[in-house]
Amino acid sequence: MHSISNSWAQDHADTVEDTGIAECQKCHGLNNRGEVVGQHCGPDCLIRAFYWTEAGGVEELGTLPGYTRSFAYAITETGTVFGSVQCWVADAVCGGVYAELLVRWDRTGGAWTITPL
Numbered sequence: 685m686h687s688i689s690n691s692w693a694q695d696h697a698d699t700v701e702d703t704g705i706a707e708c709q710k711c712h713g714l715n716n717r718g719e720v721v722g723q724h725c726g727p728d729c730l731i732r733a734f735y736w737t738e739a740g741g742v743e744e745l746g747t748l749p750g751y752t753r754s755f756a757y758a759i760t761e762t763g764t765v766f767g768s769v770q771c772w773v774a775d776a777v778c779g780g781v782y783a784e785l786l787v788r789w790d791r792t793g794g795a796w797t798i799t800p801l
Contacts, residue, residue: 713765733755733767746789786800
């Protein structure tokens with residue numbers, strides 16, 4: 685099992701389990717409960733937002749219809765995740781147009797819901 689490290693502050697770093705899916709994983713947010721968010725390359729080589737805990741491992745947060753990629757940048761102390769969904773010019777479903785929408789992910793029951801901001 686690989687591990688990756690990202691600097692959370694100038695004077696310390698935290699380590700998160702590698703998903704084993706790809707080497708392009710980046711962590712962007714950490715809260716006091718030890719929940720981490722970031723992005724990794726999914727099996728289709730498109731970037732996907734993820735949520736990680738030591739107990740549960742990695743969960744992909746998903747994207748919205750019409751968007752091919754997602755990025756998670758911050759997580760609150762209550763577990764709300766903030767980020768964006770994007771469609772890149774080179775992605776076939778995007779029709780040669782770049783699009784980005786800011787979003788919020790919330791856990792509802794056992795699933796994540798995504799809400800445009």
